[in-house]
Amino acid sequence: MKKLTLLRHAKSGWDDPVERDFDRPLNKKGKRAAAVMGSFIKRNRLTFDQILASPAVRVIETLENVEDASNLAMEPTWDRKIYLASSATLLDVLRGARPDAEHVLMVGHNPGLEDLxxxxxxxxxxxxxxxxxxxxxxxxxxxxxxxxxxxxxxxTEKCATLDRFTRPRDLDPELGPNYD
Incomplete structure (x- = not known):
């Protein structure tokens, strides 16, 4: 049995004047939500053998905030294929995970993560x-x-059970429902 945790990047700032979607940073609530999720990871003693992540700015900043709050060293493998990837592409990326990794964290974007x-x-x-x-x-x-x-x-498809689905608003009511 393997464990897979998916983390959708935190909320990004649409008001920042960036030329490319890839370069959009997190907004204030996004940083707060990422920290809340990092604290959740720490409280639940989640650890990851490998982290596969999109190199988009909002994913990098999400992981920085998670790392600060969880006290875990986040050393992701940055993979451009994860950026705005389809479920099929994400499956291919996962097939290339380290064979010795029992628990993989994948950090990326919707709709690919949801479809996965x-x-x-x-x-x-x-x-x-x-x-x-x-x-x-x-x-x-x-x-x-x-x-x-x-x-x-x-x-392969249909090989998993979804053990837990945790939203920022589940942990901090001020982050919901108008949060996203």
Whole structure:
């Protein structure tokens, strides 16, 4: 069994005058939400053997804020393929994860992350958390899954269970529902 945690980048600032979407930084609430999620990671003693992340500025800043709050050293493998990737591309990236990595954290963007959950977790009515994802996968939200595989190269659709879906507003009511 392998563990996969997905983290959608925190809320970015649309008011910043950047030329490319790739360069958009986090806004104030996004930084706060990322820190809240970092504290959650620390409280729940989550650790990751490998971190695969988009190199977009908002992902970099999300991980910096998570790292500060969790006291974990975040040493991601930056992969441009994750930036605005489809579920199929994200599956390919995961197939290339280190074979010895038992728990992988992937940090990226929607709609790819949301679609990846839909592809990995069967829609059989047994996962209330999956139903929450169908409603919305807000920024800075963690989705934790267990995969019925022994090797990342073997990842396929419908091989996962969604164990926990944690939104910033679940941890800090001031970050919801107008947050995202």
């Amino acid at each position: 959950i839909f592809d990995l977790v069967p829609d059989d009515g047994t996962s209330p958390a999956r139903d929450e994802v169908e409603t919305k996968y807000p920024t800075a939200t963690l989705a934790e899954m267990t995969l019925a595989i022994d090797n990342w190269a073997d990842i």
